[in-house]
Amino acid sequence: MAVRNILGIGAGYVGGPTMAVMAARCPDLRIEVADIDEERVRAWQSGRPPIYEPGLDEVLRRGLGRNLSFTSDLPAAIRRAEMIFVSVNTPTKVFGQGMGMAADLQHWEATARTIRAHAPGPRIVVEKSTVPVRTAEAMDQILNEEGTRRFEVLSNPEFLAEGTAIRDLEEPDRVLIGSAETPAGQAAAAELVDIYARWVPRERILTMNVWSSELSKLAANAFLAQRVSSINAIAELCEISGARIGEVARAVGMDRRIGPRFLEAGVGFGGSCFRKDVLNLVYLCRHSGLTEAADYWHSVVRFNDHHQARFAAGIVSQMFNTLVGKRIALFGFAFKADTGDTRDSPAIRIARALVEERARLVITDPQALENARRELADLADRIEFTDDPCEAARGAHAIVVVTGWRQFAELDYGRILATMERPAFLFDGRNLLDAERMFSLGFNVVPIGSPPRLHFE
Ligand code: NAD
Ligand code: UGA
Numbered sequence: 001m002a003v004r005n006i007l008g009i010g011a012g013y014v015g016g017p018t019m020a021v022m023a024a025r026c027p028d029l030r031i032e033v034a035d036i037d038e039e040r041v042r043a044w045q046s047g048r049p050p051i052y053e054p055g056l057d058e059v060l061r062r063g064l065g066r067n068l069s070f071t072s073d074l075p076a077a078i079r080r081a082e083m084i085f086v087s088v089n090t091p092t093k094v095f096g097q098g099m100g101m102a103a104d105l106q107h108w109e110a111t112a113r114t115i116r117a118h119a120p121g122p123r124i125v126v127e128k129s130t131v132p133v134r135t136a137e138a139m140d141q142i143l144n145e146e147g148t149r150r151f152e153v154l155s156n157p158e159f160l161a162e163g164t165a166i167r168d169l170e171e172p173d174r175v176l177i178g179s180a181e182t183p184a185g186q187a188a189a190a191e192l193v194d195i196y197a198r199w200v201p202r203e204r205i206l207t208m209n210v211w212s213s214e215l216s217k218l219a220a221n222a223f224l225a226q227r228v229s230s231i232n233a234i235a236e237l238c239e240i241s242g243a244r245i246g247e248v249a250r251a252v253g254m255d256r257r258i259g260p261r262f263l264e265a266g267v268g269f270g271g272s273c274f275r276k277d278v279l280n281l282v283y284l285c286r287h288s289g290l291t292e293a294a295d296y297w298h299s300v301v302r303f304n305d306h307h308q309a310r311f312a313a314g315i316v317s318q319m320f321n322t323l324v325g326k327r328i329a330l331f332g333f334a335f336k337a338d339t340g341d342t343r344d345s346p347a348i349r350i351a352r353a354l355v356e357e358r359a360r361l362v363i364t365d366p367q368a369l370e371n372a373r374r375e376l377a378d379l380a381d382r383i384e385f386t387d388d389p390c391e392a393a394r395g396a397h398a399i400v401v402v403t404g405w406r407q408f409a410e411l412d413y414g415r416i417l418a419t420m421e422r423p424a425f426l427f428d429g430r431n432l433l434d435a436e437r438m439f440s441l442g443f444n445v446v447p448i449g450s451p452p453r454l455h456f457e
Contacts, residue, residue: 003124003191004029007081009111011035011044011070013051013165013272013341014128014158015087020056021169023063025199031063033070034077044070052340052367055166078118083191086111087128087158092276101283103132103276112142119150124188126154130221130277132284133214136178152188154179155210157217162271163338175205178213185210218281222297225274227262229303235265235449236310245449246431265449267350267402267429268308270335272343275301308346311448312353315427318446318454319398323359327421329392330354332403332430333365333372340367342375346429347402354400355382364392366407394419404430417442423455 008019011033023031035041043050047061060068071077078084088107093099108129115125125143127136136153143151155178160168175196179189189207196205208216235245245265253260269275278301285294316323335345342348347363354361362384363372369385376383386392389408393399393416401408409432417424426443428435435445439453446452 003082003195005080005082006031006085006195007077007083008033008085008087008128009035009074009115010087010089010107010129011037011040012087012089013053013162014160015085016044016049016051017053017056017059017160017165018087018128018158018169019085020059020063020068021166022195023066023068024059025170026195027067029067029195031068032077032080033068034074035070035072036074038072041070041072052338053165054163054338059166074114075118078115079120081119081123083124083126083195084115084119085126085128085156090129090131090276091272092279098283098287101279101286103130103280103283105131105135105138108135108139109142112139115151116143116145122150122152124152124154124191126156126192127214128156128158130157130217130273130280131214132280133211133218135214136210140180149184152180152184153210154185154188154192155213156192157213159217159220162341163336170199172200172204175200176213176216177205177207178210179207181209218277218284221274221277222281222300224262225269225278225304226297226300228266228269228274229300229307231263231265232268232307232448233303236307238449239451242451248449265431266404267311267346267448268304270343270345270347272341275304275344308349309353311346311427311429312350314446315354315398315400315425316357318427318444318452319425323354323357325358325360326397327360327362327395328354329389329396329399330361330363331365331389331392331399331401331408332368332405333363333375334368334403334405337404337406340365340371342368342371345375345402347372348375350400350402350429351376351383352379355379360384362386362392362396364389365403366405368403390416390419395421396424397421398425398427400427400429401432402429404432408432413438413443414441 006029008015019031019033040050049056088111090103093102093104136155140153177189177192179185193205238245249263253263278297282294282298333342333347364386424443426438427446431447435447438445444454
């Protein structure tokens, strides 16, 4: 019998948008989303989601009151569901064995135990969270008591990127479905294929064994993170050689084997997943005795750490080796444009380094100020926050662009410069602004991946 009632557990950046898009694309299915965080549930259910994501409000509104609802009553929701997607958080462990590297699976396991306790009959459990290889097997053992098989566990990793989540969900490059290679496993996979096939072309839905599916997710994030570290490593060489990273990236990306995307040099990668997932991969390799493979992937994260520290150090050295008492405007705090998410944002490290140098920091961001305040709560008395970038720059010695928000590119920098201290610096960590134009306005411009343009030697 075809699945009619679906439950998503975890109403975060993945669970909320994923289930909202599924509800929009499958009006005949009843979709519930459950979370232990009651405040989050209330926000979703009221149509004002707790996260900023372009296009989300509309998709959410379409589903609410029709076939989409949010609840914090997990037992009741589990009893009603025939298929359960799990999108709970799987952060890096901050304690015990594997601390700082391995994935913390406590939320996944707690969810599995809740499902086992309340599901009245056979269920399909879909692992959407990013997890180490063989997690589905462990979950299968937790869910299925000896001698009785009530649950089929599928792997269905999510590839959405924040800021483009709705488009990524509506038109995914591919959907992965990993299952046990048994008749029951294949039947469960077929049910899930039928759901996605309502809006995703069948040739983009890949079925495979469960371990390949789990590992493909980690591998994809590792490849993407590696690309960012690679382009930033070339950018460093550009800065001292007279080459320009924009020109090099274009030339390299025109090779069809390489492709043009994900070649933007900047302040290094951030976000809740790249660091976590690459370190998870490193841990898996090291744990399996694959030392060289572990070292190889670890270098992607190590380089990113170095690159961010180097960017902050460059600000100090360009500004005559002292920031004491200088006002510095940080343009952007989100880990990338079009999101309010600040988890592992490069801005955190940069802000802390500048405060350490005793600069007076002013932070502006169109969506992430609340998260920025929370992230830097311990430095509250040393940082100002404003949603007006012109106000942030008033009286500043430097502007540091950390997030590539389009709004920042549209400001009147001639007028902004007139309100700043001289010499005025512009550190463009996203190559968002035209360096030559900014230089001709009077800024001392320090871009990423091309030599600085200074009005003095
Ligand atoms: P998140 O922290 O935004 O959301 C997770 C939600 O799960 C929270 O609302 C939390 O309250 C809830 N939760 C935790 N334990 C629970 C429990 N026992 N019962 C019910 N709810 C519980 O995390 P996220 O960014 O949505 O990421 C979720 C997973 O998806 C992670 O494994 C992540 O690696 C993966 N992922 C994230 C992205 C992304 O862009 N953020 C993209 C692809 C994959
Ligand atoms: C990333 C992946 O792109 C998604 O496919 C994946 O599902 C997700 O991680 C996840 O597993 O969480 P996300 O972190 O939301 O998505 O955003 P990205 O667009 O990948 O950017 C990650 C970081 O790399 C950002 O800090 C961004 O500014 C940086 N980046 C990206 C660059 O510095 N240069 C680039 O060319 C691209």
